Protein backbone atom coordinates (compact mmCIF):
# COMPACT_ATOMS: atom_id res chain seq x y z
CA UNK A 1 0.00 0.00 0.00
CA UNK A 2 1.19 3.52 -0.79
CA UNK A 3 2.07 5.73 2.17
CA UNK A 4 2.60 9.38 3.01
CA UNK A 5 5.90 10.43 4.61
CA UNK A 6 6.11 13.80 6.35
CA UNK A 7 9.43 15.58 6.67
CA UNK A 8 9.66 17.39 10.05
CA UNK A 9 7.34 20.41 10.14
CA UNK A 10 4.95 18.92 7.57
CA UNK A 11 3.08 16.55 9.89
CA UNK A 12 -0.15 18.56 10.00
CA UNK A 13 -0.46 18.83 6.21
CA UNK A 14 0.48 15.16 5.81
CA UNK A 15 -2.16 14.15 8.37
CA UNK A 16 -4.76 16.07 6.38
CA UNK A 17 -3.68 14.29 3.20
CA UNK A 18 -3.92 10.97 5.03
CA UNK A 19 -7.39 11.83 6.34
CA UNK A 20 -8.72 12.71 2.87
CA UNK A 21 -7.06 9.80 1.11
CA UNK A 22 -7.11 6.94 3.59
CA UNK A 23 -3.40 6.36 2.93
CA UNK A 24 -1.29 5.70 6.04
CA UNK A 25 1.04 8.41 7.34
CA UNK A 26 4.58 7.29 8.08
CA UNK A 27 7.42 8.94 9.96
CA UNK A 28 10.64 10.49 8.67
CA UNK A 29 13.14 11.24 11.41
CA UNK A 30 15.87 13.80 10.78
CA UNK A 31 18.60 13.95 13.39
CA UNK A 32 21.19 16.74 13.31
CA UNK A 33 24.66 15.62 14.36
CA UNK A 34 26.86 18.10 16.25
CA UNK A 35 28.97 18.55 13.12
CA UNK A 36 25.97 19.83 11.15
CA UNK A 37 25.36 16.65 9.14
CA UNK A 38 21.94 14.99 9.10
CA UNK A 39 20.82 11.41 9.65
CA UNK A 40 17.58 10.56 7.88
CA UNK A 41 15.56 7.51 8.87
CA UNK A 42 12.26 6.38 7.34
CA UNK A 43 9.78 3.64 8.08
CA UNK A 44 10.45 1.14 5.26
CA UNK A 45 7.81 1.26 2.51
CA UNK A 46 5.78 -1.76 1.41
CA UNK A 47 7.69 -3.33 -1.52
CA UNK A 48 6.62 -1.95 -4.92
CA UNK A 49 4.39 0.71 -3.32
CA UNK A 50 4.37 4.45 -4.01
CA UNK A 51 6.10 6.56 -1.34
CA UNK A 52 4.70 10.09 -1.18
CA UNK A 53 7.02 12.51 0.62
CA UNK A 54 5.53 15.76 1.92
CA UNK A 55 7.81 18.77 2.35
CA UNK A 56 6.89 22.36 1.68
CA UNK A 57 9.95 24.18 0.42
CA UNK A 58 10.11 27.57 2.08
CA UNK A 59 13.62 28.02 3.59
CA UNK A 60 14.71 25.35 1.13
CA UNK A 61 18.46 25.07 1.61
CA UNK A 62 18.30 23.17 4.90
CA UNK A 63 15.43 20.99 3.70
CA UNK A 64 16.83 19.86 0.37
CA UNK A 65 19.42 17.32 1.46
CA UNK A 66 17.23 15.45 3.99
CA UNK A 67 14.49 15.43 1.37
CA UNK A 68 16.71 13.88 -1.29
CA UNK A 69 18.05 11.35 1.25
CA UNK A 70 14.51 10.34 2.24
CA UNK A 71 13.54 9.85 -1.41
CA UNK A 72 16.64 7.79 -2.21
CA UNK A 73 16.12 5.64 0.88
CA UNK A 74 12.46 4.98 0.08
CA UNK A 75 13.53 3.78 -3.35
CA UNK A 76 16.39 1.62 -1.99
CA UNK A 77 14.02 0.01 0.51
CA UNK A 78 11.54 -1.08 -2.14
CA UNK A 79 9.23 1.77 -3.24
CA UNK A 80 8.54 1.46 -6.96
CA UNK A 81 7.88 5.19 -7.36
CA UNK A 82 8.61 8.18 -5.13
CA UNK A 83 6.49 11.31 -5.36
CA UNK A 84 6.96 14.73 -3.79
CA UNK A 85 4.19 16.93 -2.47
CA UNK A 86 5.75 20.39 -2.06
CA UNK A 87 2.82 22.77 -1.56
CA UNK A 88 5.25 25.69 -1.87
CA UNK A 89 8.05 25.38 -4.38
CA UNK A 90 11.23 27.36 -3.75
CA UNK A 91 13.52 29.29 -6.07
CA UNK A 92 10.92 29.83 -8.76
CA UNK A 93 11.57 33.59 -8.73
CA UNK A 94 15.26 33.18 -9.62
CA UNK A 95 14.26 31.99 -13.07
CA UNK A 96 16.85 33.79 -15.16
CA UNK A 97 20.41 35.08 -14.92
CA UNK A 98 19.51 38.62 -13.83
CA UNK A 99 23.22 39.53 -13.59
CA UNK A 100 26.32 38.01 -15.17
CA UNK A 101 27.50 34.91 -13.35
CA UNK A 102 24.33 34.23 -11.33
CA UNK A 103 22.93 30.75 -10.97
CA UNK A 104 19.54 30.18 -12.58
CA UNK A 105 18.42 28.68 -9.28
CA UNK A 106 14.97 27.58 -10.45
CA UNK A 107 16.54 25.30 -13.06
CA UNK A 108 19.30 23.92 -10.79
CA UNK A 109 16.85 23.23 -7.98
CA UNK A 110 14.43 21.59 -10.43
CA UNK A 111 17.18 19.32 -11.78
CA UNK A 112 18.17 18.22 -8.26
CA UNK A 113 14.60 17.29 -7.36
CA UNK A 114 14.02 15.78 -10.78
CA UNK A 115 16.83 13.31 -10.08
CA UNK A 116 15.24 12.21 -6.79
CA UNK A 117 11.51 12.02 -7.53
CA UNK A 118 9.26 10.50 -10.18
CA UNK A 119 6.55 13.10 -9.80
CA UNK A 120 5.76 16.37 -8.05
CA UNK A 121 2.54 18.03 -6.91
CA UNK A 122 2.64 21.70 -5.99
CA UNK A 123 0.37 24.73 -5.69
CA UNK A 124 0.52 27.75 -8.02
CA UNK A 125 4.29 27.85 -8.58
CA UNK A 126 5.67 31.29 -9.48
CA UNK A 127 5.87 30.69 -13.21
CA UNK A 128 7.01 33.91 -14.83
CA UNK A 129 9.69 33.58 -17.51
CA UNK A 130 9.18 29.81 -17.49
CA UNK A 131 5.55 29.18 -18.31
CA UNK A 132 5.22 25.48 -17.45
CA UNK A 133 6.46 23.44 -14.50
CA UNK A 134 7.91 20.93 -16.96
CA UNK A 135 10.25 23.64 -18.29
CA UNK A 136 12.01 23.67 -14.90
CA UNK A 137 11.38 20.20 -13.44
CA UNK A 138 12.39 17.11 -15.43
CA UNK A 139 9.66 14.91 -13.89
CA UNK A 140 5.87 14.53 -14.04
CA UNK A 141 4.61 17.77 -12.50
CA UNK A 142 1.05 18.54 -11.39
CA UNK A 143 -0.13 22.02 -10.41
CA UNK A 144 -3.05 22.59 -8.04
CA UNK A 145 -4.64 26.03 -8.30
CA UNK A 146 -5.74 27.79 -5.13
CA UNK A 147 -8.12 30.22 -6.87
CA UNK A 148 -11.39 28.40 -6.08
CA UNK A 149 -10.55 28.05 -2.37
CA UNK A 150 -9.43 31.70 -2.14
CA UNK A 151 -12.68 32.74 -3.84
CA UNK A 152 -14.71 30.64 -1.37
CA UNK A 153 -13.00 32.35 1.55
CA UNK A 154 -13.46 35.87 0.13
CA UNK A 155 -17.14 35.20 -0.70
CA UNK A 156 -17.72 34.06 2.87
CA UNK A 157 -15.67 36.69 4.73
CA UNK A 158 -15.51 39.93 2.71
CA UNK A 159 -18.54 42.10 1.87
CA UNK A 160 -18.48 43.70 -1.62
CA UNK A 161 -14.86 42.81 -2.46
CA UNK A 162 -12.82 44.83 -4.96
CA UNK A 163 -9.86 42.64 -5.94
CA UNK A 164 -6.52 44.33 -6.55
CA UNK A 165 -3.40 42.71 -7.93
CA UNK A 166 -0.11 44.45 -7.12
CA UNK A 167 1.52 43.84 -10.51
CA UNK A 168 0.84 42.68 -14.04
CA UNK A 169 1.98 39.16 -13.19
CA UNK A 170 -0.82 38.84 -10.62
CA UNK A 171 -3.53 39.44 -13.25
CA UNK A 172 -3.72 35.68 -13.89
CA UNK A 173 -4.80 34.73 -10.34
CA UNK A 174 -6.65 37.97 -9.52
CA UNK A 175 -8.68 37.65 -12.73
CA UNK A 176 -9.46 33.99 -12.04
CA UNK A 177 -10.68 34.67 -8.49
CA UNK A 178 -12.66 37.77 -9.58
CA UNK A 179 -14.46 35.78 -12.26
CA UNK A 180 -15.42 33.11 -9.72
CA UNK A 181 -16.80 35.83 -7.41
CA UNK A 182 -18.27 37.96 -10.20
CA UNK A 183 -16.43 40.82 -8.46
CA UNK A 184 -14.65 43.88 -9.93
CA UNK A 185 -10.86 43.79 -10.15
CA UNK A 186 -7.91 45.94 -11.09
CA UNK A 187 -4.17 45.52 -11.35
CA UNK A 188 -1.47 47.97 -10.22
CA UNK A 189 1.97 48.50 -11.76
CA UNK A 190 5.01 47.41 -9.74
CA UNK A 191 8.63 48.43 -9.99
CA UNK A 192 11.07 46.41 -7.90
CA UNK A 193 14.35 48.19 -7.16
CA UNK A 194 15.59 45.72 -4.51
CA UNK A 195 14.54 42.94 -2.13
CA UNK A 196 12.73 45.46 0.08
CA UNK A 197 12.33 48.41 -2.29
CA UNK A 198 9.06 48.11 -4.18
CA UNK A 199 7.06 50.96 -5.76
CA UNK A 200 3.41 50.56 -6.69
CA UNK A 201 1.25 52.71 -8.96
CA UNK A 202 -2.48 52.14 -8.57
CA UNK A 203 -5.01 52.60 -11.38
CA UNK A 204 -8.18 54.72 -10.88
CA UNK A 205 -10.53 52.98 -8.43
CA UNK A 206 -13.14 55.74 -7.82
CA UNK A 207 -16.01 53.89 -9.48
CA UNK A 208 -15.90 51.16 -6.82
CA UNK A 209 -16.45 53.29 -3.73
CA UNK A 210 -18.17 51.33 -0.98
CA UNK A 211 -16.28 48.14 -1.85
CA UNK A 212 -13.76 46.43 0.44
CA UNK A 213 -10.30 46.32 -1.18
CA UNK A 214 -8.74 42.84 -1.25
CA UNK A 215 -5.09 42.75 -2.29
CA UNK A 216 -4.42 39.36 -3.84
CA UNK A 217 -1.02 37.94 -4.75
CA UNK A 218 0.71 34.60 -5.07
CA UNK A 219 3.48 35.16 -2.47
CA UNK A 220 4.05 37.32 0.60
CA UNK A 221 7.80 37.03 1.28
CA UNK A 222 9.38 40.25 2.62
CA UNK A 223 5.84 41.65 2.43
CA UNK A 224 7.00 44.80 0.63
CA UNK A 225 4.86 44.25 -2.46
CA UNK A 226 1.76 44.04 -0.25
CA UNK A 227 2.96 46.85 2.07
CA UNK A 228 3.47 49.29 -0.82
CA UNK A 229 0.06 48.37 -2.26
CA UNK A 230 -1.66 48.79 1.10
CA UNK A 231 0.03 52.18 1.62
CA UNK A 232 -1.20 53.41 -1.79
CA UNK A 233 -4.75 52.26 -1.01
CA UNK A 234 -4.72 53.94 2.41
CA UNK A 235 -3.42 57.19 0.83
CA UNK A 236 -6.64 57.16 -1.20
CA UNK A 237 -8.62 56.87 2.05
CA UNK A 238 -9.92 53.39 1.23
CA UNK A 239 -10.78 51.11 4.17
CA UNK A 240 -8.09 48.76 5.56
CA UNK A 241 -7.48 46.28 2.75
CA UNK A 242 -7.82 42.55 3.32
CA UNK A 243 -4.59 40.87 2.15
CA UNK A 244 -4.89 37.40 0.64
CA UNK A 245 -2.06 35.29 -0.78
CA UNK A 246 -1.53 31.71 -1.83
CA UNK A 247 1.84 31.33 -0.11
CA UNK A 248 2.68 33.17 3.14
CA UNK A 249 6.43 33.11 3.84
CA UNK A 250 6.35 36.23 6.08
CA UNK A 251 10.11 36.82 6.32
CA UNK A 252 11.62 39.11 8.96
CA UNK A 253 8.59 40.74 10.61
CA UNK A 254 6.65 41.05 7.34
CA UNK A 255 3.31 40.48 9.03
CA UNK A 256 3.84 43.19 11.64
CA UNK A 257 5.02 45.63 8.96
CA UNK A 258 1.95 44.83 6.86
CA UNK A 259 -0.41 45.63 9.72
CA UNK A 260 1.61 48.76 10.57
CA UNK A 261 1.11 49.91 6.96
CA UNK A 262 -2.66 49.73 7.45
CA UNK A 263 -3.66 46.24 6.33
CA UNK A 264 -6.79 44.65 7.77
CA UNK A 265 -6.96 40.85 7.88
CA UNK A 266 -4.07 38.92 6.36
CA UNK A 267 -4.92 35.40 5.20
CA UNK A 268 -3.14 32.75 3.14
CA UNK A 269 -3.64 29.16 2.11
CA UNK A 270 -1.92 26.47 4.16
CA UNK A 271 0.89 25.70 1.71
CA UNK A 272 3.16 27.09 4.47
CA UNK A 273 2.07 26.70 8.09
CA UNK A 274 1.39 29.91 10.03
CA UNK A 275 -1.47 31.45 12.02
CA UNK A 276 -2.53 33.22 8.78
CA UNK A 277 -2.83 29.91 6.88
CA UNK A 278 -6.60 29.63 7.14
CA UNK A 279 -7.49 28.37 3.66
CA UNK A 280 -7.05 24.61 3.50
CA UNK A 281 -5.91 23.09 0.19
CA UNK A 282 -5.16 19.58 1.46
CA UNK A 283 -8.26 18.02 -0.05
CA UNK A 284 -7.36 19.37 -3.50
CA UNK A 285 -3.82 17.99 -3.23
CA UNK A 286 -5.10 14.65 -1.90
CA UNK A 287 -7.27 14.32 -5.00
CA UNK A 288 -4.28 14.73 -7.33
CA UNK A 289 -2.10 12.53 -5.10
CA UNK A 290 -4.60 9.69 -5.20
CA UNK A 291 -4.65 9.79 -8.98
CA UNK A 292 -0.87 9.14 -8.83
CA UNK A 293 -1.32 6.31 -6.28
CA UNK A 294 -4.35 4.62 -7.83
CA UNK A 295 -6.87 5.47 -5.07
CA UNK A 296 -10.07 7.48 -4.68
CA UNK A 297 -10.87 10.47 -2.50
CA UNK A 298 -12.82 9.77 0.69
CA UNK A 299 -14.61 13.12 0.88
CA UNK A 300 -16.15 15.24 -1.82
CA UNK A 301 -15.16 18.90 -2.21
CA UNK A 302 -18.14 21.22 -1.70
CA UNK A 303 -19.25 22.94 -4.91
CA UNK A 304 -17.83 26.43 -5.23
CA UNK A 305 -20.37 29.05 -4.08
CA UNK A 306 -20.95 31.76 -6.61
CA UNK A 307 -21.99 35.03 -5.04
CA UNK A 308 -22.37 38.58 -6.23
CA UNK A 309 -20.61 41.20 -4.09
Ligand SMILES: O=P(O)(O)OC[C@H]1O[C@H](OP(=O)(O)OP(=O)(O)O)[C@H](O)[C@@H]1O
Pocket residue numbers: 093126128166167169192195198217218219220221222223224225226
Ligand atom coordinates in the same frame (compact mmCIF):
# COMPACT_ATOMS: atom_id res chain seq x y z
O1 LIG B 1 6.72 40.00 -0.38
P1 LIG B 1 7.73 40.31 -1.42
O2 LIG B 1 9.13 40.18 -0.91
O3 LIG B 1 7.48 41.64 -2.07
O4 LIG B 1 7.64 39.19 -2.54
C1 LIG B 1 6.42 38.81 -3.12
C2 LIG B 1 6.33 39.27 -4.54
O5 LIG B 1 7.43 38.71 -5.29
C3 LIG B 1 6.94 38.08 -6.46
O6 LIG B 1 7.01 38.92 -7.52
P2 LIG B 1 8.41 39.55 -8.00
O7 LIG B 1 8.56 40.90 -7.42
O8 LIG B 1 9.51 38.57 -7.80
O9 LIG B 1 8.17 39.81 -9.48
P3 LIG B 1 8.17 38.85 -10.74
O10 LIG B 1 6.76 38.39 -10.85
O11 LIG B 1 8.58 39.78 -11.79
O12 LIG B 1 9.13 37.74 -10.49
C4 LIG B 1 5.51 37.71 -6.11
O13 LIG B 1 4.69 37.57 -7.24
C5 LIG B 1 5.06 38.82 -5.19
O14 LIG B 1 4.47 39.88 -5.90
